[in-house]
Amino acid sequence: MSDALTEHLAAGVSNVCRLWTVERRDRLVLGFTDHDCDLEVEGVLHRAGSGLSASALQQASGLSVDNSEAVGALSDAAITEADLAAGRYDGAAVRIWLANWRAPGQRREIFRGTLGEIIRRGGAFRSELRGLAEPLNQPVGFAYTQGCSAVLGDSRCGFDQATPGYLCEVAAETVEDGRVFSFAALPGFEPRWFELGRLEVAGGAAAGLSAMVKSDRQTAMGRRIELWQSIRAPVAAGDMLRIFAGCDKRAGTCRMKFANFLNFRGFPFLPGEDWLAAYPRADRPATGGSLLQPARGRV
Known part of the structure; x- marks a missing residue:
């Protein structure tokens, strides 16, 4: 909280409002406020009369996930039903400020996170607000699989999807x-x-x-x-x-289709689960050699 806003709140009579800054994944940034006049903060015009409001924020200092929700009315000038249905607000970044509407520079950020599940009903919408701790609920790390674990075009893959022919x-x-x-x-x-x-x-x-x-x-x-x-x-x-172009995560596809085998992130010679249940057979002699090489005399 800024010192100026602290002093303003300590005076006993305050002129505060809430500001919402929403950045969609297509980089469109929208601003909303529960004040009765438009306010500009950080170059974003926060429009009044949008009908957007938020319930009380529940936050903790540990690793627990912040819990709140945003409620608003659908309108052609702000958040439209068509945009919600199209998924344009799924995962949108949200920042909520407490500000002095007489001097918007006096403000405190009270929430930062993303929009979660969105429900539309009767000309209005309701959405979860998920805090910065939300990603901690998701498993991280890499699995050892025969197929590539990278996503085509990401930093681990390194392939430029805009390459001519792809x-x-x-x-x-x-x-x-x-x-x-x-x-x-x-x-x-x-x-x-x-x-x-x-x-x-x-x-x-x-x-x-x-x-x-x-x-x-x-x-x-x-x-x-x-x-x-x-x-x-x-x-x-x-x-x-x-x-x-698409990728099926196989080593041969990476080498022949994309010429990107140096960045292949799989383990094509990893034995499958059936290998664990294998047993000796007369037609498949155990030679003691490498699992990657066929037995002598076999193709």
């Missing part, structure tokens, strides 16, 4: 339920090239939304790309799409 920028042609995209052709890309990849909408009402590719098939009618989940906003013919 990214297709094309306009949508036929869209079914926001999940199945059909094209007359995708020249230069083999069938199944984008399977397990990502489709991102670059234009139109769904700009910025993405989903993972379930299948990529060449049919008699053309190229058919199906997603695991529907894009949660309307995608119209002509909207620009970006489709990224």
Whole structure:
């Protein structure tokens, strides 16, 4: 808490309000306040009349997760039902301030975290506020698996997904339920090239939304790309799409498709669970040699 705000609160008569700064994953930053006038803090205009409010914050000094919720009304000028349904606020970063509305520079940050589960009902919404300790509830570390544990394009993988030949920028042609995209052709890309990849909408009402590719098939009618989940906003013919090549996490794919085997993060020669239950067999002599080499005389 700033010294000026401490002195202001100690005076007994205070002019304080709450400010909310919400940053979505698409980098759009919105500001809200429960004061009756707009206030600007850190270059963000916090608008009044948004209907956003928060219940009492419950915070602790240990590793327990902060617990609170935000409640607000849906409006075309602030948080819309379409944006909530599209998932644009999922995991959005939130900062809450206690400020002197006469001098917004006198303020204290009382919460920092993210939006959790969002519930819409009767023209309003309610969302969990998850504190900075929330990630401590998630398991961390790496598992020893035959497949690669990296995510294509991340810092451990190191592959540039914008490399020519691995990214297709094309306009949508036929869209079914926001999940199945059909094209007359995708020249230069083999069938199944984008399977397990990502489709991102670059234009139109769904700009910025993405989903993972379930299948990529060449049919008699053309190229058919199906997603695991529907894009949660309307995608119209002509909207620009970006489709990224997919990876099935296998060593051969990493070496042959992406030429990135030096960054492969799996253990392809790790024995499977069936090896633990193996027993001697006459047609499979135990030679005492390496598990990675076939027995002598066998292919």
